[in-house]
Amino acid sequence: MSNLPAHASPALAPLYSPQASSPKRIDGLELTSSAHEADIQAGQNAVTTRALRHEPPPSIISPAFTPPATPGFSTPSHPRPPRSTPVDTSQSDSPFPNLVDTLPAVECDVRARIPTTTGHEMWLHVYRNNIDSKEHLAIVFGNNIRSRSLDSERPGETELDRMTRGAYVGRLYPGRTSSRVEQIKRVEGTTLRAKAKPDIREFEKSNGSIVTSASSASSTSSESGDVLTSNFALPLVRIHSECYTGETVWSARCDCGEQLDEAARLMADPHLSPSGGAIIYLRQEGRGIGLGEKLKAYNLQDLGNDTYEANIMLRHPADARSYGLATAMLMDLGLSGEKGIRLLTNNPDKVRAVEGPGREVVVKERVAMIPLAWKTGGKAGIRSEEVEKYLSTKIEKFKHMLSQT
Numbered sequence: 001m002s003n004l005p006a007h008a009s010p011a012l013a014p015l016y017s018p019q020a021s022s023p024k025r026i027d028g029l030e031l032t033s034s035a036h037e038a039d040i041q042a043g044q045n046a047v048t049t050r051a052l053r054h055e056p057p058p059s060i061i062s063p064a065f066t067p068p069a070t071p072g073f074s075t076p077s078h079p080r081p082p083r084s085t086p087v088d089t090s091q092s093d094s095p096f097p098n099l100v101d102t103l104p105a106v107e108c109d110v111r112a113r114i115p116t117t118t119g120h121e122m123w124l125h126v127y128r129n130n131i132d133s134k135e136h137l138a139i140v141f142g143n144n145i146r147s148r149s150l151d152s153e154r155p156g157e158t159e160l161d162r163m164t165r166g167a168y169v170g171r172l173y174p175g176r177t178s179s180r181v182e183q184i185k186r187v188e189g190t191t192l193r194a195k196a197k198p199d200i201r202e203f204e205k206s207n208g209s210i211v212t213s214a215s216s217a218s219s220t221s222s223e224s225g226d227v228l229t230s231n232f233a234l235p236l237v238r239i240h241s242e243c244y245t246g247e248t249v250w251s252a253r254c255d256c257g258e259q260l261d262e263a264a265r266l267m268a269d270p271h272l273s274p275s276g277g278a279i280i281y282l283r284q285e286g287r288g289i290g291l292g293e294k295l296k297a298y299n300l301q302d303l304g305n306d307t308y309e310a311n312i313m314l315r316h317p318a319d320a321r322s323y324g325l326a327t328a329m330l331m332d333l334g335l336s337g338e339k340g341i342r343l344l345t346n347n348p349d350k351v352r353a354v355e356g357p358g359r360e361v362v363v364k365e366r367v368a369m370i371p372l373a374w375k376t377g378g379k380a381g382i383r384s385e386e387v388e389k390y391l392s393t394k395i396e397k398f399k400h401m402l403s404q405t
């Protein structure tokens with residue numbers, strides 16, 4: 001009887017089927033080039049050869065533990081500024097444009113104020129839509145950005161209903177009876193104004209669209225050394241795809257958790273983001289294939305394939321996401337139109353796709369997301385073999401606009 005462990009038996013068929021039987025095209029994607037097939041075959045051969053030679057599999061001990069990060073908390077000051085690039089999406093030649101023809105309908109169901117562990121506050125908005133049953137989120141920083149659908153009147157609702165679903169101006173406090181500024185003023189008189197409710201005063205001044213004094217400045221720099229460009233007064237936006245592993249259970253396979261923290265840090269700082277910001281958090285786990293399938297992809301990566309190949313071997317597109325919901329949510333938040341936004345991303349797909357079929361949203365500037373480990377020479381951020389491979393595959397195969405120089 002063989003003394004090989006069952007999982008190493010060369011007699012067993014590999015988990016993934018031979019490439020000869022793989023379809024050449026799935027969901028509109030060209031799946032295999034001969035070089036790509038050769039790469040995958042090489043990975044399979046390496047596994048089989050290791051098993052035949054009775055060599056032990058690579059260590060299963062994980063690299064250094066990455067402690068959980070609280071949004072914005074663990075992010076140190078930057079020795080180097082975030083990079084901003086003016087954007088002209090008409091010139092885009094992204095390899096995976098996943099554009100929608102019509103935008104979905106979205107409605108903000110509820111929002112609540114969330115004080116965070118960093119001391120900053122954000123407004124968490126839960127959206128529903130007409131294309132899936134997931135709760136997509138908008139994480140809003142500052143009081144400038146408001147949801148139109150949340151604020152609009154709903155038939156038969158009471159003032160308590162409005163406040164309960166978050167459709168109020170200013171702050172809630174025990175005993176508050178109205179969601180509206182005008183009524184609060186009437187009922188509570190000038191005391192309320194004297195008690196400094198700056199968000200209400202700003203709301204009144206600007207007729208509903210708050211303008212802060214800093215937003216008229218053309219450029220500045222912050223204590224952390226971030227250099228701000230002439231567009232810095234535009235709202236900062238990130239379209240973030242759900243990643244349970246990277247955001248919740250400390251995975252060092254990807255940089256998703258770090259990116260979420262960094263987006264929150266930039267948006268919460270009024271010097272860096274005077275008009276506030278919004279993270280559109282889409283429930284597109286695993287680039288749209290779901291958590292279970294992503295875990296299968298991780299196993300295929302441990303067998304020698306990269307993140308792109310693993311998706312293809314599981315018969316998924318390399319990137320199954322789309323951004324129509326994000327466009328619709330940005331419109332609802334008043335972030336559409338020629339004034340434009342700054343978008344935090346390295347992904348060329350997002351820049352183009354988020355603008356929408358009729359260029360409803362205009363990305364004026366892209367702000368790069370440089371991995372912290374690169375920016376700090378390895379002193380902070382995620383360090384692992386896996387994340388390095390993940391980042392290099394994003395650059396080589398997904399054409400992410402990221403370079404170490």
Ligand SMILES: Nc1nc2c(ncn2[C@@H]2O[C@H](COP(=O)(O)OP(=O)(O)OP(=O)(O)O)[C@@H](O)[C@H]2O)c(=O)[nH]1
Pocket residue numbers: 239240241242243244253254255256259284285286287288289294297298307311344345346347350369394400
């Ligand atoms: N299928 C798959 N999904 C992954 C993997 N690693 C991370 N993800 C998912 O990828 C998504 C994040 O995409 P990324 O490619 O890291 O970044 P991006 O959102 O395209 O681009 P940026 O805006 O620059 O961050 C999240 O939904 C993660 O769950 C993987 O190995 N396989």
